[in-house]
Amino acid sequence: MEIKVIGSGYVGSTLAASLADLGHLVTAIDIDEDVVAAINDGRAPIHEPGLDELIAEHAGTTLRATTTYDSVADADVTFLAIQTPAREDGSIDTGVLEAAAEMTGEALANSGDHHLVVAKSTVVPPALADVRAALRRGLGEDLATDDTGLVAFGTNPEFLREGTAVEDFTHPDKLVVGTDVDWAHERLEAVFEPLLERHDAPVVRTDPETAMMIKYANNAFLAAKVSLINDLGNVCKEFSLDAYEVADAIGLDHRISEHFLRSGLGWGGSCFPKDTAALIAAAQEAGYDPAMLTAAVEVNDRQPERLLDILASHVDLEGARIAVLGLAFKPGTDDVRHSRAIPVIEGLLDRGADVVAYDPVATDNMRERFPDIEYAGSAAEALSGADGAAVVTGWDEFRALDAEFDAMTSPVVVDGRRIVEPTDELIYEGLTW
Numbered sequence: 001m002e003i004k005v006i007g008s009g010y011v012g013s014t015l016a017a018s019l020a021d022l023g024h025l026v027t028a029i030d031i032d033e034d035v036v037a038a039i040n041d042g043r044a045p046i047h048e049p050g051l052d053e054l055i056a057e058h059a060g061t062t063l064r065a066t067t068t069y070d071s072v073a074d075a076d077v078t079f080l081a082i083q084t085p086a087r088e089d090g091s092i093d094t095g096v097l098e099a100a101a102e103m104t105g106e107a108l109a110n111s112g113d114h115h116l117v118v119a120k121s122t123v124v125p126p127a128l129a130d131v132r133a134a135l136r137r138g139l140g141e142d143l144a145t146d147d148t149g150l151v152a153f154g155t156n157p158e159f160l161r162e163g164t165a166v167e168d169f170t171h172p173d174k175l176v177v178g179t180d181v182d183w184a185h186e187r188l189e190a191v192f193e194p195l196l197e198r199h200d201a202p203v204v205r206t207d208p209e210t211a212m213m214i215k216y217a218n219n220a221f222l223a224a225k226v227s228l229i230n231d232l233g234n235v236c237k238e239f240s241l242d243a244y245e246v247a248d249a250i251g252l253d254h255r256i257s258e259h260f261l262r263s264g265l266g267w268g269g270s271c272f273p274k275d276t277a278a279l280i281a282a283a284q285e286a287g288y289d290p291a292m293l294t295a296a297v298e299v300n301d302r303q304p305e306r307l308l309d310i311l312a313s314h315v316d317l318e319g320a321r322i323a324v325l326g327l328a329f330k331p332g333t334d335d336v337r338h339s340r341a342i343p344v345i346e347g348l349l350d351r352g353a354d355v356v357a358y359d360p361v362a363t364d365n366m367r368e369r370f371p372d373i374e375y376a377g378s379a380a381e382a383l384s385g386a387d388g389a390a391v392v393t394g395w396d397e398f399r400a401l402d403a404e405f406d407a408m409t410s411p412v413v414v415d416g417r418r419i420v421e422p423t424d425e426l427i428y429e430g431l432t433w
């Protein structure tokens with residue numbers, strides 16, 4: 001099938017490369033010329049394991065990138081993978097997505113053929129009306145509501161995680177396809193047919209709004225699960241108990257499951273913070289106050305402060321040199337959006353500490369947020385001469401740190417991810433153990 005993917009960020013570039021790998025003819029469209037040049041050069045525009053190889057394999061043949069919408073009218077299916085950021089009050093801002101939807105509509109106007117436009121972006125159900133309206137505005141005609149219409153709208157929420165995006169995309173737990181039009185359902189499912197031949201997964205057929213609610217409920221559930229284990233973990237710490245021993249045991253109950261029970265600094269990233277905030281704002285706008293979700297956010301917001309308090313109980317932070325190990329919101333990515341490193345660094349600076357930060361891949365991105373702190377080229381360099389260290393991201397390489405701690409002025413390590421191996425020489429504390 002001929003597929004256009006509009007927006008080539010974390011989701012769009014993974015989607016475009018993976019669909020090309022499934023045998024589709026894919027055009028990745030982005031307004032950012034650097035992103036387009038990277039894909040056409042056979043490189044991934046972001047750091048994501050396996051993506052470079054996939055793009056290198058298909059660029060110039062079944063995968064092409066461009067800044068124009070000219071070829072959209074040739075598409076069987078057009079995916080919109082555009083950012084949907086949060087406004088100041090947490091509510092979703094669909095402005096950029098609407099602009100792309102309108103441009104897509106303009107490109108499809110008067111084509112006289114069947115087209116399916118699918119939102120991959122995460123959008124709260126009530127805001128989908130605005131995305132549809134933008135597409136309709138561009139088209140200059142109504143969208144299909146039954147088999148007689150030519151241009152149909154659908155949603156197909158994405159469940160991939162950064163750091164394992166390619167693997168997650170090709171091995172999904174489920175596919176959720178949301179549209180009100182029968183032919184559109186069939187066409188969207190046909191896109192994923194080659195994927196399902198390689199990896200069987202249930203297909204949930206529903207309407208566009210329910211599909212998006214499934215996406216929000218999925219993320220809300222996982223974020224709340226991590227917050228609950230953090231809340232319980234904080235209790236364990238007060239009782240001088242090891243939250244990981246408790247988590248491992250409760251995870252044996254299949255109704256709870258072992259996943260997403262790693263307590264510590266809490267959740268960051270481009271999705272959990274934004275999506276919980278958007279769902280809370282949309283629910284409140286509709287007249288309901290989602291108390292559990294609000295509590296999940298509150299617990300999450302408190303974890304960096306707890307790490308700083310533990311560090312301050314060992315080191316006078318005023319004028320101290322503190323190593324921050326890890327800047328990405330999780331291992332395997334260069335994404336620093338809502339990384340827990342941000343409140344940790346802010347808190348250290350507020351307390352008068354000098355920060356020396358290290359991350360294997362996310363330094364450049366964090367430099368844009370904190371241009372004035374010191375960045376080290378290795379964990380060893382960050383630790384050398386430090387009065388204390390805060391471990392923020394669970395990069396595997398931190399597991400191997402050992403003699404590097406000897407170069408610290410005082411060997412205080414507060415671990416937010418249970419990744420460092422404690423030794424007798426270290427003054428080591430975990431966040432929930």
Ligand SMILES: NC(=O)c1ccc[n+]([C@@H]2O[C@H](COP(=O)([O-])OP(=O)(O)OC[C@H]3O[C@@H](n4cnc5c(N)ncnc54)[C@H](O)[C@@H]3O)[C@@H](O)[C@H]2O)c1
Nearest residue numbers: 007008009010011030031032081082083084100121122158
């Ligand atoms: N990042 C994730 O792990 C993830 C996972 C699932 C769902 N989502 C959702 O997917 C959507 C995209 O997220 P992302 O992280 O890939 O965003 P991103 O910011 O990484 O990428 C968006 C891309 O769209 C491009 N763009 C903006 N306006 C454009 C236009 N008019 N035409 C063409 N390109 C345009 C930008 O240049 C950028 O490259 C969001 O709604 C997000 O919530 C993200």
Ligand SMILES: O=c1ccn([C@@H]2O[C@H](COP(=O)(O)OP(=O)(O)O[C@H]3O[C@H](CO)[C@@H](O)[C@H](O)[C@H]3O)[C@@H](O)[C@H]2O)c(=O)[nH]1
Nearest residue numbers: 158159160161162226260261262266267268269271329330
């Ligand atoms: O036991 C755990 C698991 C995760 N986290 C943290 O939770 C955040 C999110 O992690 P993860 O879910 O692995 O990464 P994301 O890439 O943000 O993926 C989430 O958000 C995506 C965007 O919506 C969805 O597509 C995915 O299904 C969903 O897992 C990170 O800061 C992790 O450090 C923990 O603290 N403890």
